[in-house]
Amino acid sequence: MERFTYTRTGQALKNKYSSLILLSLADLVAWVIPPLLMPRPAGLWVGAGGLVATLAVYWWLTASLRTCHVLDGDRLILRMGRSALAVDLADVESARMAGHGLRVPGEAGVMYAPRTDTLFMVADHRQLVSVDLSRPYAMKVPGQGICQFTRIVLSLDEPERFLQAVAGRRGQVHLDRPQPAAGGEGRPGATSPAPPVVSEGPAPGGAALALEGLVKRFGGFTAVAGVDLAVRYGEIVAFLGSNGAGKSTTIRMATGLVRPSAGRVLVEGRDLWAEGAPVRRLLGYVPDTPLLYESLTAREFLWLMAGLYGLSRVEGRRRADELLRQVGMERWADYPIRAFSLGMKRKMAIAAALVHRPRVLLLDEVTNGLDPRAAREVKDFIRQAAGEGAAVLLTTHALDVARELADRIAILHGGRLRAVGDLEALRSAAGLPGAGLEELFLALTAEAEGVSA
Incomplete structure (x- = not known):
């Protein structure tokens, strides 16, 4: 177990409490007077009670000056005063010294910046470390309630020792911001896959959603390696790939649930990971398993x-x-959701994702496990959403769903885009005129079969 303090140079935090601590000490002196002036034993009881109360207040006020961060096994436990957060080292994407241009929303304490999805636990602004997380964490922030964030900024007395300790406990953590994956990076021992047959290239100016060079690494394994894709308003694009191809990881990066190791997600030209919550409000997301409050009615x-x-x-x-x-x-509007079938729950999840009229709709395997009638109803609803102008990106491993719904198909294999386009474009890329989607999929992914994600 290693401890990391932040008050040795935290003058701002000390100044914040100094006046209150002085008042407590003055109060402590004042409680010595009653035993001298009041008759015993009443004076002694009053003095003793006051002394205990003053010591309790002093202990409470100085809590922030006594706490420290702890690296314990595979967990990083962050504490400041009465606020505490436990972070799994497996969720630490990168840790590095923060730049001088970083804006801290206050002088000292625990604070949340919604624009950048950042939690600040700072005693001063001098020696700051930025810790990027691969998934969102949540904590109750004083005065701001429950806040969700994907980055934590800490002030530390010994930032270099902290960075070395984190890297030593988990070798996969990067001390600097990760760089895009090189051609040979990925699973140890795997050969580098061939470049994509068709590259989407830079996003067109009118794209509702643009993925630019998205990379996601988990330790030494690259799950997604440089995905470029644009989705236009009113268009349905299907991510087609085998299980483990990187579809769900890509869509979770596009929703803001998983931080990319490199690359950008642009929604109407705005950077999702730079601006945070305001851009996320432009999205609607339906995961593969519907997340609903089942005790409520529809x-x-x-x-x-x-x-x-x-x-x-x-x-x-x-x-x-x-x-x-x-x-x-x-007809089911006033029935509890827990009584619904899987197909009905899927429709409720899509309806919930559309309630705020998002510009982009992200769907992860939403037809899985549905009977034919329910699948047809869900597909009709997706078409209707696109017809109303939403850009739709859906993941699937079902060829018939991609063929029936999508205006364009993006074939993902081994974390890389193998081809993007309509059926004619895919046929041209594979050199198979007249081929069906199944034959095209097998042909376009065959040469990378040995390095499937």
């Missing part, structure tokens, strides 16, 4: 989602009724 759940997205009470109720009608759930 109507109540959509009211809840509307409120979370800031819709007024009147607009939220109107939008809920509209979506229930669109998904064919009007």
Whole structure:
């Protein structure tokens, strides 16, 4: 177990408490007077009670000056005063010295910056370390409530020792910001896959969603290696690939749930990971397993989602009724969600993702496990969302879903895009005129089969 202090040079934090501590000491002196002036034993009891109260207040005020961060096994335990957070080292994407241009939202203490999804635990602004996380964490921040973040900025007395200790406990953690994957990087011992047959290239100016050079590494393994893709308004693009190809990892980077090791996600030209929450509000996301409050009715759940997205009470109720009608759930509107079938839950999850009219809709394997009728209803709803102008990116390993729904298909294999385009473009890339999608998929992924992610 290693401890890392932050108050040796934390003058700002010390100044914050100095006046209150002086008042407590003055109060302590004042409690010596009652035993001298009041008759015994009442004076002694009053003095003793005051002394205990003053010591308790002093202990409470100095809590932030006594705490420190601890590296214990595979966990990093961060403490400042009464705020504490445990981070798994496996979730640490990178740790490095923060640049001088970093803006800290306050003088000292625990603070959250929603624009950059950053938690600050700082005693001063002099020796700051930035820790990037591969998934979001949440903590109650004083005065701000429960906040979710993907980066933590710490002030430390010995930042170099901290960085070396983190790197020593988990060799995969980068001390500097990761660089894009080179051609031969990936699973140890694997040969480098061939370049993509068709490259999407830079995003067109009117793209609703643009993925630029996305890379995701987990230790020494590269799960996604330089994905470039753009999705236009009203377009459905299907990510087609085998299990483990990197589809879900890519879509989670696009939603802001997993931080890329390199590359950018642009929504209407705005950087998702630079701007954070304001850009995430432009997205709707449906994971492969529907995440619903099953004790609520369908109507109540959509009211809840509307409120979370800031819709007024009147607009939220109107939008809920509209979506229930669109998904064919009007007759079930006042039934608890826990009584629904998987297909009904999927429709509710898509409706919830659309309640705030997102510009981009991200769907992860939403037709998995559905019977033919439910799958048809879900696919019709996806088409309707695209028809209303949403850019839709969906992942699937089902060839029929990609063929039926998608305007363009992006074939992902071994973490790399093998081809992007409609059927004719894929046929041209594979050199197989008239081939079906199954034959094209097998041909375009055959040469990289040995390095599948």
